[in-house]
Amino acid sequence: MAFDFPQKVLFKHCDPAGIVFYPRYFEMINDCVEAFFSDVIGVPFEVLLRDGGVPTAEIAVKFRAPSRHGDRLILSLEPVTLTPKSFALKITATCAGEVRFVSDSTLVYVGSDGRAAPWPDAILTPLIQFSEDTP
Amino acid sequence: MAFDFPQKVLFKHCDPAGIVFYPRYFEMINDCVEAFFSDVIGVPFEVLLRDGGVPTAEIAVKFRAPSRHGDRLILSLEPVTLTPKSFALKITATCAGEVRFVSDSTLVYVGSDGRAAPWPDAILTPLIQFSEDTP
Amino acid sequence: MAFDFPQKVLFKHCDPAGIVFYPRYFEMINDCVEAFFSDVIGVPFEVLLRDGGVPTAEIAVKFRAPSRHGDRLILSLEPVTLTPKSFALKITATCAGEVRFVSDSTLVYVGSDGRAAPWPDAILTPLIQFSEDTP
Amino acid sequence: MAFDFPQKVLFKHCDPAGIVFYPRYFEMINDCVEAFFSDVIGVPFEVLLRDGGVPTAEIAVKFRAPSRHGDRLILSLEPVTLTPKSFALKITATCAGEVRFVSDSTLVYVGSDGRAAPWPDAILTPLIQFSEDTP
Numbered sequence: 001m002a003f004d005f006p007q008k009v010l011f012k013h014c015d016p017a018g019i020v021f022y023p024r025y026f027e028m029i030n031d032c033v034e035a036f037f038s039d040v041i042g043v044p045f046e047v048l049l050r051d052g053g054v055p056t057a058e059i060a061v062k063f064r065a066p067s068r069h070g071d072r073l074i075l076s077l078e079p080v081t082l083t084p085k086s087f088a089l090k091i092t093a094t095c096a097g098e099v100r101f102v103s104d105s106t107l108v109y110v111g112s113d114g115r116a117a118p119w120p121d122a123i124l125t126p127l128i129q130f131s132e133d134t135p
Numbered sequence: 136m137a138f139d140f141p142q143k144v145l146f147k148h149c150d151p152a153g154i155v156f157y158p159r160y161f162e163m164i165n166d167c168v169e170a171f172f173s174d175v176i177g178v179p180f181e182v183l184l185r186d187g188g189v190p191t192a193e194i195a196v197k198f199r200a201p202s203r204h205g206d207r208l209i210l211s212l213e214p215v216t217l218t219p220k221s222f223a224l225k226i227t228a229t230c231a232g233e234v235r236f237v238s239d240s241t242l243v244y245v246g247s248d249g250r251a252a253p254w255p256d257a258i259l260t261p262l263i264q265f266s267e268d269t270p
Numbered sequence: 271m272a273f274d275f276p277q278k279v280l281f282k283h284c285d286p287a288g289i290v291f292y293p294r295y296f297e298m299i300n301d302c303v304e305a306f307f308s309d310v311i312g313v314p315f316e317v318l319l320r321d322g323g324v325p326t327a328e329i330a331v332k333f334r335a336p337s338r339h340g341d342r343l344i345l346s347l348e349p350v351t352l353t354p355k356s357f358a359l360k361i362t363a364t365c366a367g368e369v370r371f372v373s374d375s376t377l378v379y380v381g382s383d384g385r386a387a388p389w390p391d392a393i394l395t396p397l398i399q400f401s402e403d404t405p
Numbered sequence: 406m407a408f409d410f411p412q413k414v415l416f417k418h419c420d421p422a423g424i425v426f427y428p429r430y431f432e433m434i435n436d437c438v439e440a441f442f443s444d445v446i447g448v449p450f451e452v453l454l455r456d457g458g459v460p461t462a463e464i465a466v467k468f469r470a471p472s473r474h475g476d477r478l479i480l481s482l483e484p485v486t487l488t489p490k491s492f493a494l495k496i497t498a499t500c501a502g503e504v505r506f507v508s509d510s511t512l513v514y515v516g517s518d519g520r521a522a523p524w525p526d527a528i529l530t531p532l533i534q535f536s537e538d539t540p
Contacts, residue, residue, distance in 0.1 A: 016423045026158035046340025060195035070316025153286045181475025205451025296428035330465035
């Protein structure tokens with residue numbers, strides 16, 4: 001089952017054209033991933049970051065339709081590929097069923113020295129569970 | 136010749152790990168494109184946006200190495216594909232020659248009604264010139 | 271009764287020292303005021319802004335103690351002074367009872383022409399009610 | 406002599422009303438202070454922050470007139486009060502001579518343990534010089 005993250009479009013997200021300024025979508029995407037680690041993985045970023053990090057190695061986003069102030073978006077996070085050192089995920093943002101953007105990104109794990117490392121078990125186990133539960 | 140946009144990494148760009156928080160890169164990318172329209176195309180966004188807009192239809196970024204507070208980046212913008220209704224561009228960000236990220240994005244033109252439209256001549260002509268000058 | 275707005279300190283709010291970068295507090299303050307208009311006044315910004323606006327005329331903030339990633343803040347909004355054309359309010363942000371910052375700001379109303387104007391009744395009436403209910 | 410920091414109002418600063426969203430002013434203010442430490446004090450934040458920090462203890466801003474996309478602002482930083490442990494400064498932002506906002510803020514010094522401490526000589530000496538040169 002996908003992880004759903006609700007996000008109302010607020011004044012701060014919008015540009016002079018009255019639609020979301022696209023760099024703000026990347027803050028929403030990051031907030032969604034942060035909530036996913038807290039709520040689904042059970043390792044909140046504020047704990048995870050004491051010993052390591054989960055930088056985004058790459059991200060590609062297609063913007064399908066503009067979002068306006070007050071729109072109630074749902075960012076829906078699904079697993080794509082899990083490897084010992086990476087996790088590819090897709091986030092589809094919709095408003096009342098209309099797709100607004102689709103994001104494909106890959107997270108990697110880095111240890112406290114900032115170097116790539118395998119997922120610790122405390123993260124890997126729930127990532128496997130989530131991947132199995134969300135086919 | 137590519138359009139070079141210098142950007143020092145400032146305090147506001149950096150996260151608790153001391154490196155650039157990646158959504159801030161998208162603000163830098165937008166600033167680079169805004170400066171390109173002002174300096175190369177000769178139609179600053181504050182003029183262009185009176186009658187239309189140039190939304191980003193899609194963007195894909197690969198983060199190659201982290202950037203730290205104080206790093207002096209150069210965002211180098213090159214043309215990829217120009218069509219009557221779109222402009223694909225690549226931005227390569229380097230610091231002292233080391234690549235930090237590579238961004239591929241596509242801009243489209245929308246008229247004052249928010250609908251896709253062909254590039255106005257005032258934008259198309261310098262885009263053609265830039266594309267020819269930057270093989 | 272004060273209007274309470276919960277805000278977890280997220281990764282995006284924090285600086286290289288691991289504490290909230292203070293401009294991010296102003297986004298939280300704005301989000302709190304936006305939620306107050308939506309939830310208490312009954313006129314969400316996305317509706318209000320069709321015909322006018324509520325710019326902040328001045329704001330003064332004292333930062334009492336730093337906030338760290340993961341802290342669960344409560345921004346508590348109280349009325350200070352209501353006039354026909356302005357609304358002064360105080361926001362006290364606390365974490366587990368410790369004050370993190372105190373903000374004093376004044377909102378004014380502007381009409382669709384961007385000029386100062388009296389509060390419309392649809393806003394004034396609930397502002398009076400809130401002021402009376404929160405002595 | 407005041408320290409002048411030029412800042413063009415960019416697309417990213419502006420809200421649906423087409424004017425600067427006020428939390429973005431605080432990023433400009435921080436950028437101005439960061440440039441001041443780099444250019445005038447001779448201790449860039451990326452160096453200063455290795456051993457300490459200069460948090461803003463309080464800030465009060467009056468917004469006098471809105472700023473629009475494309476406006477070329479000058480943020481002019483002047484000293485107000487220098488003490489062994491604090492530095493109060495005023496920033497006046499103008500566009501073509503019209504005042505847009507006036508900010509009064511107080512910086513303090515904290516050591517690597519995050520506790521308030523006297524200014525190190527490397528910072529105090531140029532702060533004294535700046536204060537004497539800008540009566």
